Amino acid sequence: MRVTxxxxxxxxxxxxxxxxxxxxAHARAEGGTFLLRIEDIDRQRSKPEWERRIYDxxxxxxxxxxxxxxxxxxxxxxxxxxxxRLWAEGLLYPCSCNxxxxxxxxxAPQEGGPRFGPDGMIxxxxxxxxxxxxxxxxxxxxxxxxxxxxxxxxxRLRWTETGTDPGQREIDPAALIExxxxxxxxxxxxxxxxxLAVVIDDADQGVTEVVRGRDLLEATPLHVALQRLxxxxxxxxHHHRLIRDETGRRLAKRDDARAIGLYRAEGASPADIRKMxxx
Numbered sequence: 001m002r003v004t005x006x007x008x009x010x011x012x013x014x015x016x017x018x019x020x021x022x023x024x025a026h027a028r029a030e031g032g033t034f035l036l037r038i039e040d041i042d043r044q045r046s047k048p049e050w051e052r053r054i055y056d057x058x059x060x061x062x063x064x065x066x067x068x069x070x071x072x073x074x075x076x077x078x079x080x081x082x083x084x085r086l087w088a089e090g091l092l093y094p095c096s097c098n099x100x101x102x103x104x105x106x107x108a109p110q111e112g113g114p115r116f117g118p119d120g121m122i123x124x125x126x127x128x129x130x131x132x133x134x135x136x137x138x139x140x141x142x143x144x145x146x147x148x149x150x151x152x153x154x155x156r157l158r159w160t161e162t163g164t165d166p167g168q169r170e171i172d173p174a175a176l177i178e179x180x181x182x183x184x185x186x187x188x189x190x191x192x193x194x195x196l197a198v199v200i201d202d203a204d205q206g207v208t209e210v211v212r213g214r215d216l217l218e219a220t221p222l223h224v225a226l227q228r229l230x231x232x233x234x235x236x237x238h239h240h241r242l243i244r245d246e247t248g249r250r251l252a253k254r255d256d257a258r259a260i261g262l263y264r265a266e267g268a269s270p271a272d273i274r275k276m277x278x279x
């Protein structure tokens with residue numbers, strides 16, 4: 001049975017791009033289960049009022065989902081348990097670098113200038129030699145030593161893409177290390193990171209197909225690597241087209257003019273929204 005999910009963050013209003021993603025995930029789950037998950041690990045930006053509006057907008061679009069809804073802020077202990085395991089295996093290290101430190105290190109002549117991947121600027125490994133003994137550090141960024149982690153995985157990383165340009169995908173661990181660097185798995189004041197939380201949540205919810213925008217396509221090899229490292233199932237991935245404005249930019253939460261709630265207030269119907277986004 002296919003299980004899909006829509007996992008918004010309550011940090012602003014849902015816009016037309018969210019409507020497209022939610023409706024696509026719902027359609028892909030036909031005959032199976034469509035889940036809603038609230039990704040609220042960013043406690044500073046997440047607001048209860050935005051979460052309430054997510055529920056209202058999705059119901060107005062005609063979507064339903066099983067209750068209760070999984071909320072990431074209630075799962076910090078689950079993420080912590082995985083971090084404890086990875087720390088005990090010597091795969092994590094504390095990082096004291098800020099963005100300026102990383103930029104300066106990455107800009108050194110021997111590094112060839114800063115490069116960017118799914119976790120932002122590719123980290124040059126400045127803190128990789130920090131002490132990894134003792135208990136898991138509290139409230140400090142933790143990075144995955146990707147080179148060490150990939151030594152635990154046999155063969156290439158493989159997954160199935162069901163969205164645009166569907167087919168089998170694979171990447172060599174060495175290529176992943178080159179294109180990602182050492183990703184952050186626990187951020188200060190969050191207790192986790194997007195990359196860690198999303199793969200744990202998808203596994204715990206039994207998600208069989210991850211439906212999301214093409215802007216996250218680049219993160220998929222890292223997510224598959226984490227799944228393999230933690231012995232989690234690797235779901236199929238369906239990366240869909242992005243909804244863009246008249247200038248070609250993808251929509252963001254700052255695009256209040258395209259918020260679903262505003263269209264509702266102006267008298268639009270769910271059918272009007274579907275037409276706007278090409279469904």
